[in-house]
Amino acid sequence: MQISQELSLPTMGCGTWAWGNRLLWGYDESMDDQLQAVFNLCVNNSVTLFDTGDSYGTGRLNGQSERLLGRFAKEYLGPGKEDICIATKLAAYPWRLTRQSMVSACKSSANRLGRNVDLVQMHWSTANYAPWQEGRLLDGLADLYEQGLVRGVGLSNYGPKRLKRVHQKFVERGVPIATLQVQYSLLSTYPVTQLELKGVCDELGIKLIAYSPLALGLLTGKYSDKGPFPKGIRGLLFRQLLPGIRPLLASLREIAQLRNKTMSQIALNWCICKGTIPIPGAKSVEQARDNIGALGWQLDSGEMAQLDQAAASVDKVMVQNIFQTK
Numbered sequence: 277m278q279i280s281q282e283l284s285l286p287t288m289g290c291g292t293w294a295w296g297n298r299l300l301w302g303y304d305e306s307m308d309d310q311l312q313a314v315f316n317l318c319v320n321n322s323v324t325l326f327d328t329g330d331s332y333g334t335g336r337l338n339g340q341s342e343r344l345l346g347r348f349a350k351e352y353l354g355p356g357k358e359d360i361c362i363a364t365k366l367a368a369y370p371w372r373l374t375r376q377s378m379v380s381a382c383k384s385s386a387n388r389l390g391r392n393v394d395l396v397q398m399h400w401s402t403a404n405y406a407p408w409q410e411g412r413l414l415d416g417l418a419d420l421y422e423q424g425l426v427r428g429v430g431l432s433n434y435g436p437k438r439l440k441r442v443h444q445k446f447v448e449r450g451v452p453i454a455t456l457q458v459q460y461s462l463l464s465t466y467p468v469t470q471l472e473l474k475g476v477c478d479e480l481g482i483k484l485i486a487y488s489p490l491a492l493g494l495l496t497g498k499y500s501d502k503g504p505f506p507k508g509i510r511g512l513l514f515r516q517l518l519p520g521i522r523p524l525l526a527s528l529r530e531i532a533q534l535r536n537k538t539m540s541q542i543a544l545n546w547c548i549c550k551g552t553i554p555i556p557g558a559k560s561v562e563q564a565r566d567n568i569g570a571l572g573w574q575l576d577s578g579e580m581a582q583l584d585q586a587a588a589s590v591d592k593v594m595v596q597n598i599f600q601t602k
């Protein structure tokens with residue numbers, strides 16, 4: 277299934293692009309107006325795929341990301357409203373044990389959104405720690421499609437072996453897998469260079485979505501190894517990675533200057549030119565506007581080769597998601 281047709285995802289320039297809404301890294305409710313302005317700017321610029329998850333927002337903020345996206349979509353009045361596509365991810369929580377639990381979880385997401393989920397994704401595979409749990413959850417995911425409760429089904433953090441197995445299982449039920457979402461950026465090339473997921477996805481007709489395409493902000497060039505660093509775990513990670521990625525950042529900066537683009541735009545355009553759909557998280561209108569500038573043009577083969585080489589030469593890269601399977 278071509279999700280750009282079936283799910284009305286926008287295809288712009290050399291790829292499709294979207295906005296991730298994870299509500300992490302310093303979110304509080306005073307940001308809601310700003311996030312709504314980000315949403316409006318995106319849709320106005322034909323960026324209409326929004327990714328969220330039922331685990332985004334914990335405690336008091338439980339379900340907040342889905343609630344906000346639903347409200348923003350409802351209140352949006354400009355052009356492109358009918359193209360808005362909301363993708364959520366259902367967590368494989370240990371207490372979700374039956375196929376019905378996935379159907380109920382998706383109905384809860386739809387309640388928070390105030391509309392049906394367009395693309396429902398399995399947030400992660402339980403294969404690495406509770407393989408017996410997964411079959412029923414996947415059955416539930418396919419049930420959602422069969423019951424017409426969603427327009428498309430996707431997976432997240434699956435490697436090629438697991439993906440092929442699930443694909444076969446779903447083919448037998450006539451349920452197409454529209455998308456696979458993995459951590460992919462110039463600092464996380466593993467899913468494509470080592471797992472060879474792009475080739476497998478192309479073979480199976482699945483679109484590859486690149487999450488954390490800016491390596492949580494590292495590839496924007498605004499952080500230096502002298503600091504200041506963001507708070508918490510992200511700061512610790514940045515402290516570790518920044519000294520070793522100087523040559524990669526230098527390549528990004530050089531190409532950005534020659535092209536009169538920003539480093540974020542180069543990093544996102546690289547994902548697009550690799551045939552993936554990057555879903556950068558933007559916290560402000562300025563960041564969103566910057567990221568939208570990654571659309572409508574293409575890095576040339578020389579620039580891509582320079583970036584590939586710089587990415588291959590860094591000694592420390594982003595840690596892979598612990599749930600990523602082979």
Ligand SMILES: NC(=O)c1ccc[n+]([C@@H]2O[C@H](COP(=O)([O-])OP(=O)(O)OC[C@H]3O[C@@H](n4cnc5c(N)ncnc54)[C@H](OP(=O)(O)O)[C@@H]3O)[C@@H](O)[C@H]2O)c1
Pocket residue numbers: 295296297298299301327328365399432433457458486487488489490491492493494496498506540555556557558559562563564566567597
């Ligand atoms: N499937 C999964 O398991 C999974 C896991 C992670 C993420 N995701 C999805 O992927 C989405 C995006 O990933 P992410 O937020 O982890 O990482 P990301 O997109 O690589 O980085 C986002 C962060 O970079 C900074 N930023 C973004 N655009 C910028 C710009 N133009 N200039 C300067 N700074 C900029 C912002 O943080 P600061 O301003 O604080 O620097 C922003 O929060 C999430 O929202 C989520 O939907 C999925």
